[in-house]
Amino acid sequence: NAGVTQTPKFRVLKTGQSMTLLCAQDMNHEYMYWYRQDPGMGLRLIHYSVGEGTTAKGEVPDGYNVSRLKKQNFLLGLESAAPSQTSVYFCASRARQGSPLHFGNGTRLTVT
């Protein structure tokens, strides 16, 4: 099982550019999440989805959009990247309420 796969692993953007981060899980999980991890801080929730076709805002949603058109995929979009969005982005999924999160290995994004 691949588990949770994130692509790309690394990316450098210029301010104002756009990009999409892809998260794919092969565990048939209902719930999927996008987090960002910054030095000295805990992971912060950007957006999440409780099932195919649904999305909801997390703690820090501004500047990001998401889509969950297929159950196994959760896309995170940056329409106009800003230096403040330099971070490591983690996708996670879980089967049901109360079950543990399964994380991908992250995407390191630098915005210059």
Add this chain to the structure above:
Amino acid sequence: KNQVEQSPQSLIILEGKNCTLQCNYTVSPFSNLRWYKQDTGRGPVSLTIMTFSENTKSNGRYTATLDADTKQSSLHITASQLSDSASYICVVSATDNDMRFGAGTRLTVKP
């Protein structure tokens, strides 16, 4: 102010020694508390979960404790190994999709 505070921020121990990591939280209501291990360059992996009624739970050399009255949890690692070098993250759930992450404790085990 973060609702989940972990201490120490970093810790260096010698292989074979024990250590204890602390997690204090103010998250309310409380649903459960999980400890995750995050190796460098990887995503976190769940070690153990504590619910309100549980005081102690072990997973191999890892033992987690929870005092729901004082809102404190600890993770004790016994007979440390080089592979224990990682960040350990405490995550407290208020409601099901409201999970608050601590900043983690960076543990380094030296030979």
